[in-house]
Amino acid sequence: MDTSSISSTSTLPENKLHSLPESPLASPSIVCKVRARIPYPGGSFYLHLYTNNMDTKEHLAIVFGDEITSLSLNEPRENETEMDRKVRGAAPLQNNLSDTPKTLSKAPVVRIHSECYTGETVSSTRCDCGYQLAESMRLMSLQKSGVVVYLRQEGRNIGLLEKLKAYNLQDMGHDTVTANLILNHPADGRTYEMAQLILKDFSINKMQLLTNNPDKVEKITENSDIVVESRLPMLPSWWIDPSHADHCETLHGIDACPTPINDLATDIDTTVENTPEYLENSLNKAKSVSPAAFSSYERHIRPTKPTMSEADKYLITKALKMGHLLDIPKF
Numbered sequence: 001m002d003t004s005s006i007s008s009t010s011t012l013p014e015n016k017l018h019s020l021p022e023s024p025l026a027s028p029s030i031v032c033k034v035r036a037r038i039p040y041p042g043g044s045f046y047l048h049l050y051t052n053n054m055d056t057k058e059h060l061a062i063v064f065g066d067e068i069t070s071l072s073l074n075e076p077r078e079n080e081t082e083m084d085r086k087v088r089g090a091a092p093l094q095n096n097l098s099d100t101p102k103t104l105s106k107a108p109v110v111r112i113h114s115e116c117y118t119g120e121t122v123s124s125t126r127c128d129c130g131y132q133l134a135e136s137m138r139l140m141s142l143q144k145s146g147v148v149v150y151l152r153q154e155g156r157n158i159g160l161l162e163k164l165k166a167y168n169l170q171d172m173g174h175d176t177v178t179a180n181l182i183l184n185h186p187a188d189g190r191t192y193e194m195a196q197l198i199l200k201d202f203s204i205n206k207m208q209l210l211t212n213n214p215d216k217v218e219k220i221t222e223n224s225d226i227v228v229e230s231r232l233p234m235l236p237s238w239w240i241d242p243s244h245a246d247h248c249e250t251l252h253g254i255d256a257c258p259t260p261i262n263d264l265a266t267d268i269d270t271t272v273e274n275t276p277e278y279l280e281n282s283l284n285k286a287k288s289v290s291p292a293a294f295s296s297y298e299r300h301i302r303p304t305k306p307t308m309s310e311a312d313k314y315l316i317t318k319a320l321k322m323g324h325l326l327d328i329p330k331f
């Protein structure tokens with residue numbers, strides 16, 4: 001591929017939004033630096049990487065569908081070539097989208113998710129974070145629309161180091177809330193301003209929010225014109241009782257079945273390339289080549305009860321001590 005037209009500097013003099021940090025008084029701003037397609041079972045999504053002038057973290061957005069586009073990504077940058085734009089995943093300048101925000105046909109499904117290295121990357125079953133991320137992405141891929149705003153607020157914003165200490169306190173009998181307090185951290189130290197800015201960048205001001213946490217609903221709408229049109233609960237799959245009418249209404253508005261997933265392949269897609277047979281065959285083929293190939297995805301999406309007892313304790317603490325809207329099943 002001829003890359004000669006990529007401009008030689010990677011530090012293009014970009015507009016004022018892009019410098020880090022400006023002054024303590026600068027108003028918070030973000031910019032989407034790059035967007036890339038990520039293949040995903042049943043299709044693809046677009047990963048968007050943001051920088052901002054408030055912290056040095058790379059906050060992310062996982063976007064399903066072509067309808068949701070980033071204004072700051074598509075903004076023209078000084079001296080950039082069309083190849084530069086392609087490489088950072090921006091639309092060609094001739095169909096510059098920057099001054100014409102797309103109007104979304106309906107309020108998209110949004111998940112505002114905070115990083116959990118333990119639950120998502122190393123598949124800890126101490127919490128439900130890996131499941132929640134996988135499940136929200138599965139639902140969005142079914143709908144071919146939606147955004148996961150992925151905030152780097154590890155451990156409810158206490159960071160991995162302190163969170164691991166909190167784990168040790170939990171192994172001594174404390175729950176997630178008291179463990180944080182013993183370490184002189186708030187039970188939940190997260191903020192949502194960054195998420196508000198990212199949603200604004202996608203021209204999203206109303207949404208269906210996937211969460212059990214009323215505090216999150218309140219904070220995402222605080223001092224902003226963002227409206228949560230509806231809250232979609234996130235019942236852990238191993239807590240779902242298919243005979244419970246309310247549980248079956250869990251995903252009202254989403255064309256998907258909330259019952260535990262028995263066969264991922266049939267749940268995914270119905271387009272020619274993605275028939276259940278095609279997916280099942282591909283899955284089996286991939287498994288025979290490398291049994292681990294799909295294990296992380298599958299484990300998160302289909303957690304089985306026997307391995308989840310620590311996550312049950314975690315969820316019960318969220319319901320009883322943090323006000324999360326979760327019906328605790330009979331154990």
Ligand SMILES: Nc1nc2c(ncn2[C@@H]2O[C@H](COP(=O)(O)OP(=O)(O)OP(=O)(O)O)[C@@H](O)[C@H]2O)c(=O)[nH]1
Binds near residue numbers: 116
């Ligand atoms: N401090 C601490 N944080 C944890 C622990 N387990 C998971 N987390 C963090 O908790 C965050 C997820 O928050 P949760 O309270 O599970 O859920 P939520 O996002 O508030 O609510 P939902 O939207 O319903 O998922 C992530 O940042 C995890 O890293 C823990 O034991 N201690």
